[in-house]
Amino acid sequence: MNKPLRHALFAVFCLSPLVDTAIADDETTYGWVEKATIEPWGTEVKVKLDSGALTSSMQAEDIEEFERDGDDWVRFTVEVEDEVSDDIVSKTFERPVxxxxxxxxxxxxxxxPVVLMTICMGETLREEQFSLEDRDDMNYPVLLGRRTIQSLGTLDVTETFLHDADCHEDSPLRAHADKDYDEDIGI
Structure with a gap:
């Protein structure tokens, strides 16, 4: 192998970890467990980022599917421990399937059924797909799967709680979440 080629390969092998690190530092990194709020409710819950799951899922009980104006809808109750107050709280939602x-x-x-729900992680509101299931026997009421994780940034499986849920009140997505369907059921 000629000398210039050998020097070029040496530089690529030696510098590539530095390049990867620089790219990773520009991305937001999340731990395998974070805190998030379910919007527009504002209740803070523990969220597990699970790269083994494709679809995100959320704690839901009393799941009742029904039809509204020819479309499939679902009514469900989310009962979770609020991480701020340590109280068990619940809220009933209605969403299109x-x-x-x-x-x-x-x-x-x-x-x-899979519905769109809005959560706040870090300083970002995210509208994501969540399958509804009774997760009472699980440690985390909300699980984020690969479809959601891929848009977050980097997942560091050795870390937890790298971000507080701190979304701003004037976010357009929060306004969308606030107008959601809850007024239809008087909540």
Missing amino acids: FRNLQVSGAGGEDHR
Whole structure:
């Protein structure tokens, strides 16, 4: 191998970790567990970032599917521990069904409605797809899957709680979340 080529390869191998580190430093890094608020409710919950799951999921009970103006809708109650007050709180939501999810596992097949919900992580409001399931027996009421994680930034599986949920009141997405469908059920 000629000398200039050898020097060029040496530089690539030696400097590439520095380049990767510089790129990673520009991205926002999240831990495998973070805090987020469910909007427009504002309740703060622990959120697990799970790269093994494709679709995000949210704690939901009393899931009732119905039809409104020819469209599929779902009514559900989110009951969680508020990380700020340590109180168990609940709220009933109504949302149009975004899509239906078929989950196959050892226990058979399960059908879950998927809805759009808004959460605040760090300083960013995000409208994401969440499958609804009873997660009472799980440690984290909200799980973020790969579809959501890929748009966040970097996931550091050795860290937790790198961000506080601190979204601004005047965010356009918050205004959208506030107008959501809750007025239809008097909440």
